[in-house]
Amino acid sequence: MASVSLTNVVKAFGAFKVVHGVDLDIADGEFVVLLGPSGCGKTTTLRMVAGLEDVNGGEIRIAGEVINDRAPKDRKIAMVFQNYALYPHMTVRQNMEFALKPQRLSKAEVDAKIAGVAAMLGLDVLLHRKPAQLSGGQRQRVAMGRAMVRTPEVFLFDEPLSNLDAKLRTQVRMEIAKLHKQLGTTVIYVTHDQVEAMTLADKIVIMKDGHIEQIGSPEEVFARPKNLFVATFIGSPSMNLFRMTAERGDTGTVLSSPAFSLLLPVELGAKLKPGQAVTLGVRPSDVRLAQAGDADAIEARVEVVEYLGVEALVDLRIGTQEFIAQIPASERPALDQAVKVVFNPAGLHLFDSESGQAL
Amino acid sequence: MNRLSTRQATLVYSVTGIILIIFMIPIYLILASSLKPSADMFSRPPTVFFTPTLQHYVDLFTLRPFHWNIINSLIVTLGSTVFSVTIGALGAFALSRIRHPRINDAAFWILSMRMFPPIAVVVPYYIIFKSVGLLDTPLALIIVYSTANIPLTVWLMKGFFDEVPEALEEAAQVDGYGIVEIFYRITLPLAAPGLAVCAVFCFIFSWNEFLFALMLTGSSAQTATVAVMSFWSSDAVQWGRIMAGSFIILIPGVIFVLTCQKWLVKGLTLGSVK
Numbered sequence: 001m002a003s004v005s006l007t008n009v010v011k012a013f014g015a016f017k018v019v020h021g022v023d024l025d026i027a028d029g030e031f032v033v034l035l036g037p038s039g040c041g042k043t044t045t046l047r048m049v050a051g052l053e054d055v056n057g058g059e060i061r062i063a064g065e066v067i068n069d070r071a072p073k074d075r076k077i078a079m080v081f082q083n084y085a086l087y088p089h090m091t092v093r094q095n096m097e098f099a100l101k102p103q104r105l106s107k108a109e110v111d112a113k114i115a116g117v118a119a120m121l122g123l124d125v126l127l128h129r130k131p132a133q134l135s136g137g138q139r140q141r142v143a144m145g146r147a148m149v150r151t152p153e154v155f156l157f158d159e160p161l162s163n164l165d166a167k168l169r170t171q172v173r174m175e176i177a178k179l180h181k182q183l184g185t186t187v188i189y190v191t192h193d194q195v196e197a198m199t200l201a202d203k204i205v206i207m208k209d210g211h212i213e214q215i216g217s218p219e220e221v222f223a224r225p226k227n228l229f230v231a232t233f234i235g236s237p238s239m240n241l242f243r244m245t246a247e248r249g250d251t252g253t254v255l256s257s258p259a260f261s262l263l264l265p266v267e268l269g270a271k272l273k274p275g276q277a278v279t280l281g282v283r284p285s286d287v288r289l290a291q292a293g294d295a296d297a298i299e300a301r302v303e304v305v306e307y308l309g310v311e312a313l314v315d316l317r318i319g320t321q322e323f324i325a326q327i328p329a330s331e332r333p334a335l336d337q338a339v340k341v342v343f344n345p346a347g348l349h350l351f352d353s354e355s356g357q358a359l
Numbered sequence: 360m361n362r363l364s365t366r367q368a369t370l371v372y373s374v375t376g377i378i379l380i381i382f383m384i385p386i387y388l389i390l391a392s393s394l395k396p397s398a399d400m401f402s403r404p405p406t407v408f409f410t411p412t413l414q415h416y417v418d419l420f421t422l423r424p425f426h427w428n429i430i431n432s433l434i435v436t437l438g439s440t441v442f443s444v445t446i447g448a449l450g451a452f453a454l455s456r457i458r459h460p461r462i463n464d465a466a467f468w469i470l471s472m473r474m475f476p477p478i479a480v481v482v483p484y485y486i487i488f489k490s491v492g493l494l495d496t497p498l499a500l501i502i503v504y505s506t507a508n509i510p511l512t513v514w515l516m517k518g519f520f521d522e523v524p525e526a527l528e529e530a531a532q533v534d535g536y537g538i539v540e541i542f543y544r545i546t547l548p549l550a551a552p553g554l555a556v557c558a559v560f561c562f563i564f565s566w567n568e569f570l571f572a573l574m575l576t577g578s579s580a581q582t583a584t585v586a587v588m589s590f591w592s593s594d595a596v597q598w599g600r601i602m603a604g605s606f607i608i609l610i611p612g613v614i615f616v617l618t619c620q621k622w623l624v625k626g627l628t629l630g631s632v633k
Contacts, residue, residue, distance in 0.1 A: 050529075050533060051532070051533075052529050052532065052533075071532070071537075072529075072532045072533045072535075073532065073533070073534070073535035073536065073537075077533065078533065079529075079530070079533045081526050081529070081530060082526075083524065083526055085524065085526035085527050085529065085530035086530075087527060087530075087531075087545060088527075088549065089548050089549060098531075098534060098544075099534040099535075101535075102534065102535030102536065103535070146530075146534075150534070
């Protein structure tokens with residue numbers, strides 16, 4: 001086990017910069033997920049840690065030692081690749097043996113390690129098979145097993161679940177969580193799937209265009225997004241956004257738009273100046289149908305109702321403004337009905353309309 | 360694959376049969392002529408039934424040192440094949456993996472070496488080998504054949520290496536291996552069908568080659584193809600011996616191709632099914 005730290009790490013392909021000075025500290029045993037849309041630099045960052053890409057600037061340290069110029073084999077890491085990268089001409093056992101050979105262990109030690117990992121991952125019966133004779137889920141497990149036998153200090157996962165079907169993905173995701181709990185090894189995990197990130201991570205690093213947008217626990221990035229990108233990227237369905245202007249009202253600060261006005265709680269209102277253009281963010285789960293006696297209810301029209309079993313997603317419209325409410329399925333309204341909704345005051349997020357930063 | 364209907368099967372087997380006959384007729388004529396007594400060689404109509412004789416084969420090895428010619432051919436062919444496949448595979452691996460904007464130009468330049476008409480370079484080769492004392496040695500032919508075989512191997516192997524996912528090599532790097540070990544433990548075994556294809560092409564080209572062998576060898580390094588033609592002189596053409604020699608020349612090629620066949624078929628269909 002080891003800590004990993006990236007200091008001002010830069011990567012460019014020719015004149016094209018893909019990672020712009022990334023700073024990241026990963027504690028010993030921490031499970032960190034690099035999350036972001038395609039092309040955000042998350043895989044490139046992981047590959048730099050692995051030693052598969054040169055670092056053009058900055059420093060990467062593992063257990064306190066700068067490893068920028070070390071070969072992958074000298075970094076005490078193991079990696080699980082997106083397409084598994086199992087050696088097709090070797091059996092499962094040979095795949096694992098191959099990973100152990102450079103460590104020059106005795107045959108008894110090799111056998112013991114393979115037996116241990118195979119038992120942990122349920123690979124015992126597959127050891128004599130070749131990758132072509134395995135299902136996708138089994139190949140995934142072999143790829144993890146091959147990484148685990150080496151008992152690395154840091155595990156690197158590059159979108160390991162993206163080739164599995166939805167059901168298997170959930171299952172393997174839980175297995176990975178259990179394994180991390182059991183082994184306690186530092187993990188850097190790349191994905192574009194926020195469910196994987198939210199369920200697995202101790203710490204999520206959200207990236208966009210080669211920059212880190214926010215680092216925080218799953219709760220932090222969900223509840224206190226630092227900017228509009230994080231706010232809309234995390235959470236499904238996405239956060240509703242309303243472009244509003246702050247005004248000084250009789251009872252406090254009011255946000256107004258052509259569609260509706262909203263009286264802000266005092267502590268939020270204090271952050272705004274009259275006339276300031278802001279973007280109000282409200283998660284669909286913080287929108288509920290108004291009950292009798294609710295002040296500040298907003299009237300909207302129901303456009304679409306998506307029934308999901310326990311919940312329903314209701315697409316609402318006020319004038320040209322569309323937004324979504326996530327409500328209990330039993331409360332779902334009929335189509336084209338006019339309904340009154342209220343926003344949970346604790347779930348209001350304010351962002352500067354120009355910079356996109358949270359206020 | 361779907362099973363063929365009886366009609367389709369009949370058609371497929373008929374066409375295959377016809378093609379087979381077309382290809383087998385020369386081989387039959389070579390074998391039959393090599394076993395016919397000289398008197399029956401040109402009788403009209405041609406004799407189909409005759410008392411076979413091994414006299415031409417005996418003459419081949421007693422009147423001439425044909426076994427030496429065969430050995431020369433084997434040395435030259437195997438030498439060139441092993442050398443070309445080794446160097447060609449290494450070159451192809453480099454071309455397949457190096458990222459450089461001009462790498463395709465380099466690949467084409469290598470292939471262009473194969474485009475020289477042999478007759479254009481045979482005289483320069485003669486002069487060069489004469490000046491360095493390599494004339495009439497197997498090494499001269501190994502060098503010449505390799506200059507033709509290496510470009511072909513590089514191009515064929517590059518295609519096979521391109522098919523091997525780089526992630527496998529990266530996985531091996533992370534597992535603790537250097538580039539040389541990765542090449543022969545991971546990439547090369549996965550491109551083995553390509554190696555077989557290249558080996559067959561190199562073998563056949565070198566084994567059958569006549570022009571360079573005729574011009575660059577005299578007596579000590581003479582190959583079997585040239586030796587056979589020496590039975591053709593201005594005063595007599597000894598067809599029986601020529602045919603016996605030709606039939607012997609056919610055998611190693613067939614054995615080599617059959618040995619590689621398992622890989623050859625796999626190799627040629629590789630990439631057609633994903």
